[in-house]
Amino acid sequence: MNNIAKVGIIGGGLMGKEAASAFGRWFALNDYPVAVELSAVCDLDEEVLGWYEQIPSVQLITSDYEQILASDQVDVVYVALPHHLHEEYYIDILESGKDLLAEKPFGMNLQAAKNIYGAFEASSSFVRCSSEFPFLPGAQRVIAEINSGRMGDIMEIHAGFLHASDLNPQKPINWKRQSQFCGEIGVMGDLGIHVIHIPLRLGWQPRRLYSQLQKVITRRPDGQGGWAESDTWNNATLTTDVNIEGKDIPMTLEMKRLAPGQKNSWYIEVLGTEGGVRYSTKDTKTLWTFRRGEEQAWQQIDLGFQGPFPTITGGIFEVGFPDYFMQMLAAYFAEREGSLNGRFGCLTPQEALMSHHIFQAALESKRTQSVVEITY
Numbered sequence: 001m002n003n004i005a006k007v008g009i010i011g012g013g014l015m016g017k018e019a020a021s022a023f024g025r026w027f028a029l030n031d032y033p034v035a036v037e038l039s040a041v042c043d044l045d046e047e048v049l050g051w052y053e054q055i056p057s058v059q060l061i062t063s064d065y066e067q068i069l070a071s072d073q074v075d076v077v078y079v080a081l082p083h084h085l086h087e088e089y090y091i092d093i094l095e096s097g098k099d100l101l102a103e104k105p106f107g108m109n110l111q112a113a114k115n116i117y118g119a120f121e122a123s124s125s126f127v128r129c130s131s132e133f134p135f136l137p138g139a140q141r142v143i144a145e146i147n148s149g150r151m152g153d154i155m156e157i158h159a160g161f162l163h164a165s166d167l168n169p170q171k172p173i174n175w176k177r178q179s180q181f182c183g184e185i186g187v188m189g190d191l192g193i194h195v196i197h198i199p200l201r202l203g204w205q206p207r208r209l210y211s212q213l214q215k216v217i218t219r220r221p222d223g224q225g226g227w228a229e230s231d232t233w234n235n236a237t238l239t240t241d242v243n244i245e246g247k248d249i250p251m252t253l254e255m256k257r258l259a260p261g262q263k264n265s266w267y268i269e270v271l272g273t274e275g276g277v278r279y280s281t282k283d284t285k286t287l288w289t290f291r292r293g294e295e296q297a298w299q300q301i302d303l304g305f306q307g308p309f310p311t312i313t314g315g316i317f318e319v320g321f322p323d324y325f326m327q328m329l330a331a332y333f334a335e336r337e338g339s340l341n342g343r344f345g346c347l348t349p350q351e352a353l354m355s356h357h358i359f360q361a362a363l364e365s366k367r368t369q370s371v372v373e374i375t376y
């Protein structure tokens with residue numbers, strides 16, 4: 001008989017519903033050690049709460065998050081709230097003794113992340129932060145290729161996450177485009193953890209960086225016939241140095257909301273003296289690998305469905321966002337149970353804190369127009 005983990009969601013919007021839908025088809029996972037059940041949800045929006053009424057396992061629907069923290073029907077809380085609320089809510093959850101699956105960016109700035117980290121250290125809660133792209137079959141193959149040692153000495157790393165929907169100047173304002181709710185780090189807070197998770201896990205911590213941050217579209221329709229200030233950084237390019245085996249290796253990190261032609265393109269490319277590997281969600285089924293030889297030739301490999309956790313889905317089928325988001329949730333609950341068994345795990349609180357040191361250094365670099373050493 002499997003163990004059962006009971007989950008409460010705080011913040012039932014876009015990502016809360018995505019998580020609820022993954023829990024609703026948990027039986028798609030084969031031979032998985034933990035049953036997961038969504039038992040409670042909290043949101044302030046009645047319409048959002050109404051959506052959760054269709055889920056039979058949900059017993060508690062509330063606008064008072066204290067009820068989630070007090071409920072003996074909740075072991076783990078998944079929080080998908082605007083960034084200015086992360087600090088208060090994460091700390092309250094940790095003080096309640098429940099486990100936490102946090103959303104990025106794990107606080108709206110470095111100080112908030114430090115405060116959350118302090119509460120984590122003082123607790124005995126299991127805490128990880130959401131970051132699903134490493135759980136794509138293509139990303140898993142990139143990690144395996146790097147770990148294989150077949151690439152020789154690493155020479156260059158490029159990673160990024162590119163959106164274009166903000167190119168539309170008529171797109172109404174929302175909380176993700178206002179510093180008071182999403183933090184001064186702007187696009188870095190929204191997209192940065194997705195870009196930095198794999199490099200950090202591989203030990204590639206930037207030592208110094210130079211940032212190029214851009215504010216291009218600075219006001220948007222407020223949805224009521226007027227205009228509102230949109231004061232966040234739209235695009236960020238960080239040129240960094242990482243130390244690999246005693247050498248400085250260039251690593252560029254791109255996070256853009258204004259990237260023409262890019263709907264939701266996450267990519268990583270690593271080049272070594274003997275080989276290279278490249279993957280982008282722009283072409284979800286394709287892994288590119290390079291081997292040094294007579295010809296300069298990249299090989300294209302057609303990917304199937306294989307994630308780190310086996311599912312009922314056929315191995316030749318295509319993967320989509322709900323699939324790798326579910327694989328990430330599976331990694332969270334497996335690790336919490338002590339059953340990760342060497343697989344890639346969710347972003348740790350230490351890694352989330354490191355990402356904030358990088359974003360803070362990027363703000364400092366922009367302010368001083370200079371290269372900034374990063375201290376962690």
Ligand SMILES: NC(=O)c1ccc[n+]([C@@H]2O[C@H](COP(=O)([O-])OP(=O)(O)OC[C@H]3O[C@@H](n4cnc5c(N)ncnc54)[C@H](O)[C@@H]3O)[C@@H](O)[C@H]2O)c1
Pocket residue numbers: 010011012013014015016042043044045048065079080081082083085103104105130131132189190
């Ligand atoms: N992992 C990913 O790929 C991914 C994608 C998008 C967003 N996110 C992250 O998820 C989090 C939420 O983003 P979203 O896109 O779901 O936002 P959203 O705006 O769609 O949902 C947020 C929800 O929180 C509710 N809310 C606001 N204040 C509240 C409060 N005090 N108490 C209870 N509920 C409250 C809102 O009513 C809304 O339903 C953010 O941290 C964001 O960065 C992650």
